[in-house]
Amino acid sequence: MHQILHHPTPPDFSLSGVVLAHGWYQLAPYRWDADAGVLHRTEALPGADVVHLEIEQRGDTLWVRPDPPPPPAATAEALRRVRWCLRLDEDLSEFMALCGEDPDLMAAALASGGRLLRSPTVWEDAVRTIMTTNTTWRQTVAMTRRLVGVLGPAHGKHPELRAFPAPEAVAANPEALEMRVRLGYRNASVLRLARELAGGAIDLEALKDPTLPTPEVRGRLLELPGVGPYAAATLLMLLGRYDELAIDSELRAHVRAKYLDGASSPTPRELAAPYERWGGWRYLAYWFDPR
């Protein structure tokens, strides 16, 4: 390590809080060292060798150690990605203020300040989300590890470290995807998504534009292969839009047990009812709602 990048954090920011508030840190190429409080991530930057990033908080400063140190343009890009992943630019003060009226929710949300870890690219988050559908979390972890291990670009000095594969790498290796990554029927969706991105038919990064109306973003997400209502709502959350609940088996079980007295087959409207009053913060209100 020859280089340390310093970056200021927002007030009351907690790296461990943000990391642990969501399961994404368990998915390659993320790795969380709980003892050291260091978030590891291998990243492929344009115009640079694959770098390994160690991200650590010291007081109100974020320390980012890239190995090997990339050239200036790639360094700026690395920091830009870290900012995005940790949502350093996202203003969640309104949500936190509303939490003030709900002590249980406040206690749960306080550690992360409402921030949930995400991936640098919408492509990566889309693939991860598709890999959470109709499977167990355990399988999602395994699928992601295989995808990165088989198709991700390797670090020069430490080839066991790999970055998340680019769409081009997935599109160019359909056999490896099917035979070695083993995504089950999700394979076809991920392959199609990779091909559409690699071929320039779609631009997922454009969905980060905050001026786009949420219904339009949702509409474009629903057009993606393997993305239905649950995945679209999850991706909207990952894009910083919290209006819509991702109704899945987990949410269903939680709302049934906590608010519906175990009702047998609640409708989506009944499932959403407990969080209606949260308006544009519904997703976070559910997410931090104690079980």
Add this chain to the structure above:
DNA sequence: TTCCAGGGGTAGA
């Protein structure tokens, strides 16, 4: 063996 897990796509009504 059967079921199903943080669903999606399709056909048919």
Add this chain to the structure above:
DNA sequence: TCTACCCATGGA
């Protein structure tokens, strides 16, 4: 809009 059925994979 709603329902029924199928979809690979791996664990219970």
